[in-house]
Amino acid sequence: MQLELRHLRVICAIADAGSLSRAATAVGVSQPALTAQLQRVEGALGGQVFWRGRLGVTPTPFGQFVLTRARSILLTVDELVTGVSAYDGQSNLVRIGGYVTPVLSGLLTRLFEVPGVSITVHTEYSPRLLLDLLASRRLDAVTLVDYPGNELPTLPSVGMRLVATEPVFVLMSSRHRLAAEEEVNLADLADDDWVISPPDGVGWPECVYSACQEAGFTPRVPHSMSEQAVIRQLVAGGHAVSPCQATVQDGPGIVVRPLAGNPLWLRHLVAWRRDGPLAQRAQELAEFAMEAHREAIAERPHYVAWTVRNGTAATLG
Known part of the structure; x- marks a missing residue:
């Protein structure tokens, strides 16, 4: 049977x-x-x-x-x-989704402090899936990422606000030959093994391959995964380098370094349903997200140093 x-x-x-x-x-x-x-x-x-x-x-x-x-x-x-969850029917319920970033975690911290609001959280690896869940009324607001030249589509039922545009950095072992540099030329990583997370439906990792090709090489990628703990383990062991968000935290055996000339960028976005419970608080939602991003920059010395050298922080929405 x-x-x-x-x-x-x-x-x-x-x-x-x-x-x-x-x-x-x-x-x-x-x-x-x-x-x-x-x-x-x-x-x-x-x-x-x-x-x-x-x-x-x-x-x-x-x-x-x-x-x-x-x-x-x-x-x-x-x-x-x-399209109905076990929590639906609660008049004060707000369903938040997101691609895991400090913007999402910081936004949630602030939303949980709003009196009279109950929060449920749903994360996905694909920003496009999150946008679809928002448009189909499964979620009320989401944090997203996309990449210049591969922007997410605009939808009539969804409001969207740019939170910040920031460079993509590289994660490497603290024992890497370039670990002591302030910034790293992408071409100098041509002989390294890479670990790159799989396609997210909005241009990653295609943008990484394009940047590497413009730098004169095709990256050797024996490892593909999205689990950050395993990525950090591979990098700390000196087995690979990995592109990463600029707000990624360094740690034992790991350093985060900017790429010279900033060949890779990503955008942080916040979006909401125009007929959802946060539609009237969209400005506050966007401000929460931007505050969360600024807070994450301040807690990352490598990102602060990059902003000082470049004379500017990431472009805020």
Whole structure:
């Protein structure tokens, strides 16, 4: 038997009812039919989901494992189909999404301090997906990134504000031959291995490859991943260099260095639904995002030093 969503709903109904007879009434079938269906489900899963007793049914340890995942799957499918989450219906709820940056974390810090507002948070790697979730009313406001020449589209139902335009830096081992330099020529990294995060749907990492080609080489990229902890581990071990946001924090074994001539840039944006709960507070939302970005710059000595040398901070919206 092939397991289907309706089978997951059956075992959740049995767990909620606590007995096969009550569950049969709830789902509108006879108890023998429900019992037979449960047996087929357990056969498909390869284990017993419930212990049966005189007082009803209780999940087995395997059953607890199955139920946890079944409820998660059903919640996700229901939200995907209807666009409604378990939190919808709360009049003071604001659903915030974002691409993980200090702009998002700083914005959330400020929004959580707004009286009378409840926040839920949803992150995605793809800025284009986040914009689609916003336009389809799954989210109320999002933080985004894109790249000059590969700007996100404007949508009639979505308001958008530029937060800042900033250079892309490079992450390298503190033992790298160029680690002591104030800034690094991109061409001087031609012989390094690179770790580059996968495509995000709005021009990354295509913009990195283009910049490298303009510098006279094609980067050697044996590693592709988005998990920052693993990227930092590879870099700290001297196994690769990686392009990074200028607001990335250095740390043990790692330094962040600007690229000479600033061949790569990205934009931070904040967007909101024009008919959403933050539409009347769009200016405040944008100010929160810009404050968060300025705060992140101030906490990164390598970024502060870059602004001093260049006579300007990142271009603010």
